[in-house]
Amino acid sequence: MRMLITAALALTLGPALAAQPAAAQEPSPPLEVGATAPDFTIPGATRYGVLKEPIKLSDFSGKTVVLAFFFRARTRG
Amino acid sequence: MHAYRDQYAQLFNDGQDVILIAISADPIDTLAAWARDDQFQYVMASDADTEVGRMYGALAGRAGLTNRNLFVVGPDGKIAYRAVPFREVDPTAYEELGAALDAIVR
Numbered sequence: 057m058r059m060l061i062t063a064a065l066a067l068t069l070g071p072a073l074a075a076q077p078a079a080a081q082e083p084s085p086p087l088e089v090g091a092t093a094p095d096f097t098i099p100g101a102t103r104y105g106v107l108k109e110p111i112k113l114s115d116f117s118g119k120t121v122v123l124a125f126f127f128r129a130r131t132r133g
Numbered sequence: 134m135h136a137y138r139d140q141y142a143q144l145f146n147d148g149q150d151v152i153l154i155a156i157s158a159d160p161i162d163t164l165a166a167w168a169r170d171d172q173f174q175y176v177m178a179s180d181a182d183t184e185v186g187r188m189y190g191a192l193a194g195r196a197g198l199t200n201r202n203l204f205v206v207g208p209d210g211k212i213a214y215r216a217v218p219f220r221e222v223d224p225t226a227y228e229e230l231g232a233a234l235d236a237i238v239r
Binding site for chain 2: 083084085086087088089090091092093094096098099100101102103104105106107111113114116117118119120121122123124125126127128129130
C-alpha cells in the first residue's frame with residue numbers, strides 16, 4: 057500500500073521537481089558585428105542622479121554608442 | 134568602470150559623438166549612487182529584468198546578471214565592434230576599443 061502511495065507521489069511530483077527553475081537562463085550567443093542593434097528603453101542615471109526620462113537606444117541614432125555590460129555595481133566586473 | 138572614468142577623455146572623446154552606456158541588472162538607484170560616489174562621467178542603465186542582456190547575448194552564466202560583453206553601435210544602428218568579453222584588466226582591450234572607435238567616428 058505504502059509503495060503505491062509513494063509511486064503515486066513520485067508520478068505527480070516528479071515532473072514538478074525536475075522542471076527548470078524559473079530563474080534559469082539560456083545564454084544566447086552575443087550579437088555579431090553587422091547585426092542590427094535591438095532597440096531598448098531602460099532607466100538611466102548619471103552621477104547627478106536618476107534620469108527623468110529612460111534611456112532609449114534609438115534616441116542616439118546617428119551617434120556611436122558603446123554598450124558596456126557588466127556584472128554588478130561596485131565590483132571590478 | 135574606473136578605467137572608463139580615468140580614460141574617458143581620450144577613449145570616448147569626452148562624450149563628443151561617442152556615448153558610453155554601462156549596463157547591468159542592478160536597480161537604477163544602486164547605479165546612480167555608485168556613479169555619484171565614484172564620479173563616473175558616463176551614463177549607467179539598469180537592465181533589471183535582463184531583457185536587454187538577453188537580446189544582445191550578454192547574459193552571465195548565473196541567473197539575473199549580465200556579463201562583461203561590450204558592443205559598439207555605429208551611426209547606422211548596426212553593431213560595429215564587439216568585445217566578448219571586454220577584458221577590463223588588459224590594456225590592449227582599451228587600445229582595441231579606442232582604435233575601433235577612431236575608425237567609426239574620426
